[in-house]
Amino acid sequence: MKPIGYARSREYWIRFGWGTLMGLIGAVVAFVYVIIVHGLEHILWHDDISITPFAGSVQIVIITTLAGLVVGIIHKIMPTEEVDVFGAIAQGDMDLTHAMGAIMASVVSLAGGFALGPEAPTGILAGGVGVWISKKRGLPKAIVRTNLFSSVAGAFAGLFTAPFGIILMGLELKHRQSPYYYGTLMIIAVASILGFTVFYAAGGNRFSAVLRLLELPPYELGTWHVLVGVLLGLIAVVFAFGFAVLMKILQQLMAPLHARPILRCTGIGLLIGLLGMAMPITLFLGTESLATVVAGRQDFALGFLLLSAVLKILAVTLVLAGGFIGGPIFPLLFVGGTVGIAIWQLFPGLPVMMTVGCMMAAVPCALVPFPATLAVIVLLITGTPVVNAIPVLTAALTAHFVLKGMVLSDPIATGQRLQDIDAALQEEADDVPPEAIA
Structure with missing residues (x-):
């Protein structure tokens, strides 16, 4: 060899x-x-x-x-x-x-x-x-x-x-x-x-503020927790799919205003402001709000948690469809974490570290091209020990497989995109001298 x-x-x-x-x-x-x-x-x-x-x-x-x-x-x-x-x-x-x-x-x-x-x-x-x-x-x-x-x-x-x-x-x-x-x-x-x-x-020899952002109690892993991870991943698909569908609908609604960006963006700013007055939790990327929700998880009503998650999705899709620039990952972490608290309230027998970690990972991982990487970052954010990481990774990969692999896949578009990428990679390979891979 x-x-x-x-x-x-x-x-x-x-x-x-x-x-x-x-x-x-x-x-x-x-x-x-x-x-x-x-x-x-x-x-x-x-x-x-x-x-x-x-x-x-x-x-x-x-x-x-x-x-x-x-x-x-x-x-x-x-x-x-x-x-x-x-x-x-x-x-x-x-x-x-x-x-x-x-x-x-x-x-x-x-x-x-x-x-x-x-x-x-x-x-x-x-x-x-x-x-x-x-x-x-x-x-x-x-x-x-x-x-x-x-x-x-x-x-x-x-x-x-x-x-x-x-x-x-x-x-x-x-x-x-x-x-x-x-x-x-x-x-x-x-x-x-x-x-x-x-x-x-x-940053003064400090890790990112998002690492170990949440204080959650560890739990003793059982084999049934892996199956729960799969189920939580499937639940996450519902929210991720709703995000994708709403994004598509709003993009179509915004199309007539494409040539009038000032009117479009100002109007969206007004709508987001009104939404923020009614539900301030929908503002910003959501990390501080999520920490507050997790810390007071027994004090927030189930309806408030679910409504916050849905309205956060609306806020993100509205601004992205309207031409505002930023990433959806952090807000989707908020959505997943908030839904995770709601699930824990419904089923208090489940470990809260598992429900929050699984949903935080699975909702955004269903939509991004690097689910394992993002799942690892979620483990760091939630402070999940290695022994409790398996359900989180299971939920993340389940959600990604179902949504990106089956529900939202476009074989024709995907095939053309992969051909374009393969062509670019081949150009790179052609530039590599033989001794570089000898």
Whole structure:
């Protein structure tokens, strides 16, 4: 058997050097982005907002409406669309046409209190910077591909302070299996560790605030808990499918206003503000609200929990369909966690760590292309011990398999997309010197 020697060529170490540098740069720009967003949030939302229904003030409506107006103006004056970061990684390149507008709109969207997370815009920013530098330097396609992934990996590893979870994402995304790719994974690993180091050091040697966000009691694992994990995964499919369907419906309703972004975005800002006045829990990405719900899980009514989850889905889909830029993962973690508390209230014999962990993982994992990676991050957020992780992973993979594998699959579109990705991967393979995989 021929030994794997992907690190014995000069070309590999050039790629390694560029990839680690891009991981570092990606983490730095992502950290600056987060600081800017948090700073603007502090200026706009200096008072704490209660999650009690109808506790919101008119200030909420004013801020969200004005933020919607600004997002609409950004759409009007420059190309602005959310970039598919994971599709770009698979393709090995990122179209930068809409990147600048997307970043500017995302800053306003997140600071304005809309139910969106920072994962998508930080990925766009870091990946865009990596691709821009690579093309300015005239680097080969293989290095551009690695730099794109490395810069995003550095940003995400820092954002979640979970570097080795990001390495797992490299195995889940579409790739060509070869010794050469293991070399790429080593580059991604170093880039992720560097990204973690940047956020950890700049944050005062502290892990991300979302890690161990929830205080949940561990439990003794039983074999029947695995079956419960499957059932919870199936329940999560209902909410994830509702998200996908509502997103499609709202996109169709918004289509006539495509050429009038200022009217569209301002109107959505007004609607989100009114919703926020009635149900303040629907504002922002949802991590702090989820921590409050989990801590007081015995005090919240079942109807309030389920209504909060449904309205959070409405808030996320409305802003995404309307052209606001941000990620849906954090709000969907809120949806899953809140439904998990509701299930625990209905069946108090189930461990609350299991119901919350399973639903938090399964709802977003049903929709993303990296379910195992996200499930691992959920384990870190909930502080789930390794011995209690099996039901969570089971629920996440069940939901992903059912929804992405069967319900929402489009064989024709998927087949064409995979052909496009395969062609891009083949171009990369053609650029690899024989000695790089000798």
